[in-house]
Amino acid sequence: MSSDAMRKTIEQNIWIHNYDILRAADAIKTPTIVRGEGAKLWDSNGNEYIDALAGLGCVNIGYGRQEIGEAMIEQLNLVSFVNPFRFVSVPGTMLAKRLSDISPTGPDSRVFYVSGGSEAIESALKLAKQYHHRRGEPTRYKTISRRYAYHGTTMGALSINGVGSYRADFGPLVPGARHVPPPYPYRCHLCKNDHGCSLSCADEVERLIQFEGPDTVAAVIMEPIQNAGGPFPAPDGYFQRVREICDRYGVVLIMDEIISGFGRTGLWFGSDHYDLQPDIIATAKGLTSAYAPLGAMIASSKIANVFADEGSSPFRHGFTYGGHVISTAAAIVNLDIIEREGLVERAASTGKYLRKQLDIKLGDHPNVGEIRGVGLQLGIELVRNRQTKESMRDTKLAGWLTDEMFSRGIIGNADTRGELVIPICPPLNIELEEIDRIVDVLVEVIDLAAKKSHA
Ligand code: PLP
Numbered sequence: 001m002s003s004d005a006m007r008k009t010i011e012q013n014i015w016i017h018n019y020d021i022l023r024a025a026d027a028i029k030t031p032t033i034v035r036g037e038g039a040k041l042w043d044s045n046g047n048e049y050i051d052a053l054a055g056l057g058c059v060n061i062g063y064g065r066q067e068i069g070e071a072m073i074e075q076l077n078l079v080s081f082v083n084p085f086r087f088v089s090v091p092g093t094m095l096a097k098r099l100s101d102i103s104p105t106g107p108d109s110r111v112f113y114v115s116g117g118s119e120a121i122e123s124a125l126k127l128a129k130q131y132h133h134r135r136g137e138p139t140r141y142k143t144i145s146r147r148y149a150y151h152g153t154t155m156g157a158l159s160i161n162g163v164g165s166y167r168a169d170f171g172p173l174v175p176g177a178r179h180v181p182p183p184y185p186y187r188c189h190l191c192k193n194d195h196g197c198s199l200s201c202a203d204e205v206e207r208l209i210q211f212e213g214p215d216t217v218a219a220v221i222m223e224p225i226q227n228a229g230g231p232f233p234a235p236d237g238y239f240q241r242v243r244e245i246c247d248r249y250g251v252v253l254i255m256d257e258i259i260s261g262f263g264r265t266g267l268w269f270g271s272d273h274y275d276l277q278p279d280i281i282a283t284a285k286g287l288t289s290a291y292a293p294l295g296a297m298i299a300s301s302k303i304a305n306v307f308a309d310e311g312s313s314p315f316r317h318g319f320t321y322g323g324h325v326i327s328t329a330a331a332i333v334n335l336d337i338i339e340r341e342g343l344v345e346r347a348a349s350t351g352k353y354l355r356k357q358l359d360i361k362l363g364d365h366p367n368v369g370e371i372r373g374v375g376l377q378l379g380i381e382l383v384r385n386r387q388t389k390e391s392m393r394d395t396k397l398a399g400w401l402t403d404e405m406f407s408r409g410i411i412g413n414a415d416t417r418g419e420l421v422i423p424i425c426p427p428l429n430i431e432l433e434e435i436d437r438i439v440d441v442l443v444e445v446i447d448l449a450a451k452k453s454h455a
Pocket of ligand 1: 056116117118119121150151152153223227256258259284285
């Protein structure tokens, strides 16, 4: 395709996700990314970038892993498709064993494959609802999730999102989606009258269940370290309390491990930080490190066994491409690489290093409100005034920050789904010199942003 033809097609025919259609032409100002290796990407002009976002928080093992492509081709040459409504595949079965062995839902879990994160969430929500139907409690349809959280864009996932701008134009949404505040000690409005954190945000879950009527609530759904607006790790005891509340009222606890899964936080799953056993987890992204589209909903035996009675109706749900053989083949090699190279442990140690560098170089910056997160899921909340915590939330400023990072060779993002936060979640095998470069660029652009916002 000539470059003119490409420009015209981008202007007229491509619909970029969550992007202003009139700005599609801007996408060609950004040269096409043509190659990747480790945490680095190169564009068609030969410029080099460090990917501080691991794509979209998904390329956990880094770019350029040829062995994954080879396994996919080998699988395609054996059989290119196995109907998931009727048969099982060899890679799907092998992967299910590997996932059950490491999943916080326990070794007797059942793995239901889908194509990505939103589908995993939809599947978890539907499973929770059908589980209650099967147990003779069909009135349970409501869900409790958290404000600012992002769980995907399909109608079920969208409805449980806590990001107002994503929900605004699509009502009425799936009925029954209720929200509680996330743990946000830096701006907590709940524990004001207590001495320190009293886990009032966890108690909000109970208050909401009681208000709605326990016999109407199907599921609580949360990320272990909420990404959007955060990252928000849970304070000590938070998830123990949420687990207890769910058990007390017979509510299914679903953990969204779509970003936090597969080593991102320095343990295999985010739930592992809290010794938490969820009833269901939804996962995707790092499952294949985005070498192929794949998600999984993993159900504990407590949930799955309700579907195991003689003569009972099946989980009425499925997707043609759920657990496609090339994706499950890719996932197996991805897990091999994570294990072989110790990438979970490496995420923990590199995360500590990154956190230290951020604390040293930005910890006292007048426009840095808080640096937070776990492992390689970190973020910096920017403020106009450190004493008053005045918000710096400004979508134009965020766009400008993103562009400034890019022009300095860092693929990053300034996120305004909550307050203005710069997330840092690179591939788990990022080198320490690359971390240093990211931190240097962050210092530069945050200094510039401070001047700009005071000008
Ligand atoms: N849940 C979380 C926490 C996410 O970060 C995302 C995507 O960014 C999703 C769900 C939705 O995943 P997908 O974009 O694969 O549908």
